[in-house]
Amino acid sequence: MPILLALDASSSACSAALLLQREGAEEQLVSRFALTPREHTRRLLPMVDEVLAEAGLTPAQLDAVAYGRGPGSFTGLRIAAGAAQGLAYGLDRPLLGVSTLEALALAAHRRHDVERVVTAMDARMGEIYVAAWHCRNGSPEALLQEAVMPPQRLELPTAELGEWYGIGSGWSLRELMPAEVRTAVSDYDAEAEPAAEELVRLAARDYAAGARPAAHESQPIYLRDQVAWQKGA
Structure with missing residues (x-):
């Protein structure tokens, strides 16, 4: 092995x-x-x-x-x-x-037993690196492909119902994200790297x-x- x-x-x-x-x-x-x-x-x-x-x-x-x-x-x-x-x-x-970003999603899945994860890293210059994942059997599947954008433009996949977990330094900019994102992401860890x-x-x-x-x-x-x-x- x-x-x-x-x-x-x-x-x-x-x-x-x-x-x-x-x-x-x-x-x-x-x-x-x-x-x-x-x-x-x-x-x-x-x-x-x-x-x-x-x-x-x-x-x-x-x-x-x-x-x-x-x-x-x-x-x-x-x-x-x-x-x-x-x-x-x-x-x-x-x-x-x-x-x-996939590594952050796996960390959230392993530590908190969550399935729907939004990973965000602070990209500076008023932007975040972001992606969304569905984690199953210890492996994240991308639902929102990796992108760089202002936090105000973040939209979650509408087909995925239920609560989301946020992880990564980009969540320090949570208050700049749209209200529907803040509502859907029930908990987050902005300290994780x-x-x-x-x-x-x-x-x-x-x-x-x-x-x-x-x-x-x-x-x-x-x-x-x-x-x-x-x-x-």
Whole structure:
């Protein structure tokens, strides 16, 4: 059974997780997570060393590498992508990019046993990165595709009845969202950040389904066409 490593630096948090799924043995997950704004470059690779050491493994024993491919912080995405791509290239292993918004949806599903989840991350510049999901059997299904928009424009899928759960830093802008969204989302967690613990589980799902992308094929997903912005006069 596969051994997968995941890295994430898409937000103010930095994390690494190692998932071992060995034949005839219980699943083992080793992870590190810390809120480390502006310290991702210094903290990310030591976290990788720590999870490998705790599991008693070497990099050569990995079957695949995964990372949070976005959306999120432009700088953080490039840091994680560069580190993960370097590991995958050096080891000649597949590199799986995993949605940070899907990871947040899985976190809400696992922690709160909710099915309908709206994930939102603060995209700055008065916008949010957002998607909506139906989570079943530990796997989110996208109902609203990932997008970047002002919170005032958010609309939920009308075909999905029932209450929704909101998760991610974008929910700090809840008061700017339409009244019908605030009514439908009965509870939310605006403090949650994407974490490698959920990313590695999603990567394991994709790996089991046959995903084996080469390291050079993976690219961060910014959602914005422009990754740099200057305030106008």
